[in-house]
Amino acid sequence: MFATTQNETVFNLLKELGLHVDQLKGNLKLLSDAESRYLKDLKINVSNALNSEDLSRKEAYLIGIAVAANEDNAILQNAFESLAQENEASLQEIAEAVACTSLLNANNIFYRFRHFTKKEFYQTTPAGIKMSIMANPVLGKEFFELLSLVISALNGCELCVTSHEEALVREGTPPQRILAAVRLGAVLKSLSVLL
Amino acid sequence: MKNVVLSIGSPFPEFKKMAVVSTEKGKEFYEITLDELKSSGKWVVLFWWPKDFTFVCPTEIAAFNKHFSDFEDRDALLIGASTDSEYVHLAWRKDHEDLKDLRFPMLADTSKSLAEELGILEANEKVAYRATYIIDPQGIVRWVSLYDLSVGRNVKEVLRVLDALQTDELCPCNWQKGEATLQA
Numbered sequence: 001m002f003a004t005t006q007n008e009t010v011f012n013l014l015k016e017l018g019l020h021v022d023q024l025k026g027n028l029k030l031l032s033d034a035e036s037r038y039l040k041d042l043k044i045n046v047s048n049a050l051n052s053e054d055l056s057r058k059e060a061y062l063i064g065i066a067v068a069a070n071e072d073n074a075i076l077q078n079a080f081e082s083l084a085q086e087n088e089a090s091l092q093e094i095a096e097a098v099a100c101t102s103l104l105n106a107n108n109i110f111y112r113f114r115h116f117t118k119k120e121f122y123q124t125t126p127a128g129i130k131m132s133i134m135a136n137p138v139l140g141k142e143f144f145e146l147l148s149l150v151i152s153a154l155n156g157c158e159l160c161v162t163s164h165e166e167a168l169v170r171e172g173t174p175p176q177r178i179l180a181a182v183r184l185g186a187v188l189k190s191l192s193v194l195l
Numbered sequence: 196m197k198n199v200v201l202s203i204g205s206p207f208p209e210f211k212k213m214a215v216v217s218t219e220k221g222k223e224f225y226e227i228t229l230d231e232l233k234s235s236g237k238w239v240v241l242f243w244w245p246k247d248f249t250f251v252c253p254t255e256i257a258a259f260n261k262h263f264s265d266f267e268d269r270d271a272l273l274i275g276a277s278t279d280s281e282y283v284h285l286a287w288r289k290d291h292e293d294l295k296d297l298r299f300p301m302l303a304d305t306s307k308s309l310a311e312e313l314g315i316l317e318a319n320e321k322v323a324y325r326a327t328y329i330i331d332p333q334g335i336v337r338w339v340s341l342y343d344l345s346v347g348r349n350v351k352e353v354l355r356v357l358d359a360l361q362t363d364e365l366c367p368c369n370w371q372k373g374e375a376t377l378q379a
Binding site for chain 2 (some may be wrong): 008012
């Protein structure tokens with residue numbers, strides 16, 4: 001009577017991402033075939049993080065695009081681009097999320113080197129990395145900072161994480177919103193491992 | 196009549212009740228006991244409505260049904276209940292378009308003994324208020340909400356409460372002695 005139905009969790013997960021059942025392959029298929037209990041955790045984590053009250057759907061999907069681009073995950077990036085467009089994200093906004101991810105990949109490595117070495121020469125010599133898109137982002141200053149924080153957290157740059165977090169606090173971003181964005185980034189990275 | 200509602204921390208009372216689990220002939224009825232629920236090792240979400248064949252109820256029941264797999268993902272057994280008999284439940288399920296594909300059992304507390312023991316019976320008509328119980332795998336009541344007859348429920352709120360109750364932060368990176376778990 002109370003037996004559970006197999007595979008429904010993974011189908012619902014794919015549906016939530018707007019993905020076709022054909023995408024059930026690789027690691028995700030492995031877990032699905034084994035009826036891994038972890039799929040329930042994953043489904044709930046992804047669903048809750050994407051539907052957080054502290055982010056709009058459009059913002060959640062733009063973060064999804066950025067995380068997918070950072071993880072080189074074309075399947076996930078395409079899925080989130082479609083979902084973002086359905087939620088009124090413009091091509092310019094989507095492109096900027098990707099651009100932000102690209103820039104942050106340079107910054108995360110460079111500034112991480114600075115905070116690893118802590119030598120005056122590296123600290124005081126100008127970075128020499130052009131980052132003009134930070135000045136007037138089409139996504140707005142606050143959301144651009146939020147994206148930058150999520151990517152920096154994924155790439156593990158302490159200096160970048162602390163700087164962008166402080167910038168957000170100065171912008172007046174509530175801590176719940178910061179946490180929701182970082183949680184979403186973390187959960188989507190766990191999804192990216194399987195897709 | 197004074198209601199004393201069975202609340203958080205109490206063991207859920209033993210019961211044995213018929214439920215409608217299908218509209219397929221010969222497979223309509225199933226007897227549910229607390230023992231079977233406990234032995235499943237799962238959580239239970241038990242929600243009550245006042246009367247079958249009324250207007251507000253199907254919307255709410257359909258909303259719970261829509262989220263059936265969300266409860267399943269959370270290892271929770273979803274059960275609906277009212278003081279109507281199993282035959283009334285079956286007739287209603289056959290009659291109403293929104294109830295044809297229900298995936299959870301409709302429990303019949305025909306004698307009203309369970310609703311009475313839970314303290315959720317409305318005094319005049321002796322029908323159940325819109326009570327929702329979350330019972331943990333040990334059979335302990337972990338959450339109860341009680342709405343008046345005309346007030347509908349928010350299923351997402353039930354899922355949110357279930358998530359919060361089930362959040363055992365097991366990762367050692369989260370061990371901070373003396374700090375309470377705060378879950379958004």
